[in-house]
Amino acid sequence: MNNEEKILEMLSKMQGDIAGIKETLEEVDQRSIRTQVLLEADISDKIQLLFDGHSTIIEMMDRLAPKERVEVLEDEIITLKTAVKMISNRLAALEKAQ
Structure with a gap:
């Protein structure tokens, strides 16, 4: 096997590795998008509910005593x-x- 064949073999292995890396990046990107949607939809609503409840309790305490x-x-x-x-x-x- 001459040098050119070795270089071509190495390049084809690298292309396979790059394709695997791209797949992994796409999976990570999809998970990141799902996490972002969860944070925006679910978590922020729950934080707002907590804040509203806290405000209501403070108002009630001021009215009661x-x-x-x-x-x-x-x-x-x-x-x-x-x-x-x-x-x-x-x-x-x-x-x-x-």
Whole structure:
């Protein structure tokens, strides 16, 4: 086998390899397109639904108990707890005295 025949054989092998590479690239391209469609259609819709739900929850929380009202109630609870502790301590002292 002379050099020209060897070169031709190598070229034909390379052409076969290139065809295989092209096939693989086409498969990857098709998968990429399917992935892109999935991301655009399915995932973005789900993210939008999550965002809408989050916004609705925040709106409901603001309507149910505004932050200022919660702070006032917390202060009142602290006052009530302090008063109950004082009354309990006095009651305990009175029971000891009897």
